[in-house]
Amino acid sequence: MDAIIVFSDILIVAEAMGLPLDVPDSGPVLSNPVRDAAAIAQLRDFDPSRETKFVGDAIRAICKEAGPDVPVIASPLPPGRLPAT
Numbered sequence: 001m002d003a004i005i006v007f008s009d010i011l012i013v014a015e016a017m018g019l020p021l022d023v024p025d026s027g028p029v030l031s032n033p034v035r036d037a038a039a040i041a042q043l044r045d046f047d048p049s050r051e052t053k054f055v056g057d058a059i060r061a062i063c064k065e066a067g068p069d070v071p072v073i074a075s076p077l078p079p080g081r082l083p084a085t
Contacts, residue, residue, distance in 0.1 A: 003070060004070060004072045007075055009028075016051040018044045019033075019043070059072065
């Protein structure tokens with residue numbers, strides 16, 4: 001194995017910042033999208049070690065399973081966006 005790339009949806013952070021997120025079969029929906037400065041002011045700070053701890057836990061578990069010789073790259077971008085960055 002050359003490497004492992006872990007993709008995490010960027011909407012995980014949006015939900016942790018207080019944006020209600022629904023994920024029906026048609027795809028993710030933010031019921032109150034951020035469209036102006038007032039909406040930005042409503043976003044909350046969050047503690048990643050608490051609200052999104054599962055992301056780090058998953059990456060650590062993958063690293064442990066893969067072993068020290070396999071690089072693990074974590075990205076909040078979907079696979080189609082990685083080459084464009």
